[in-house]
Amino acid sequence: MSELNPLPQSNSAADIGSLSASVARITEKIALISEAVKNLSQNRAQLEGKIDDAHKRVQRILSRLPDQGDGRQLNLLGEAIPPTNSEDDSEPTTH
Numbered sequence: 001m002s003e004l005n006p007l008p009q010s011n012s013a014a015d016i017g018s019l020s021a022s023v024a025r026i027t028e029k030i031a032l033i034s035e036a037v038k039n040l041s042q043n044r045a046q047l048e049g050k051i052d053d054a055h056k057r058v059q060r061i062l063s064r065l066p067d068q069g070d071g072r073q074l075n076l077l078g079e080a081i082p083p084t085n086s087e088d089d090s091e092p093t094t095h
Helices: 013-064
Strands: none
Touching: none
């Protein structure tokens, strides 16, 4: 590990003022960076929630898909559609 170099022992007001200004700038930049990190974390949490919701919607749609051998009409919106039967296409007859 490297050791920190000690500051020169000058007590001039200009040196102290310069150091104070540097510390103030660094403090301000750290505050801005902290706020940006906080915002990014919030945005990421929101996006993860949206992705999770979209994943659930896709899974719901996929669960409604008929098997490959099923010849019924595809209904992804969940609306009730009665199954069509080719034998029932004619008008009913009375005997």
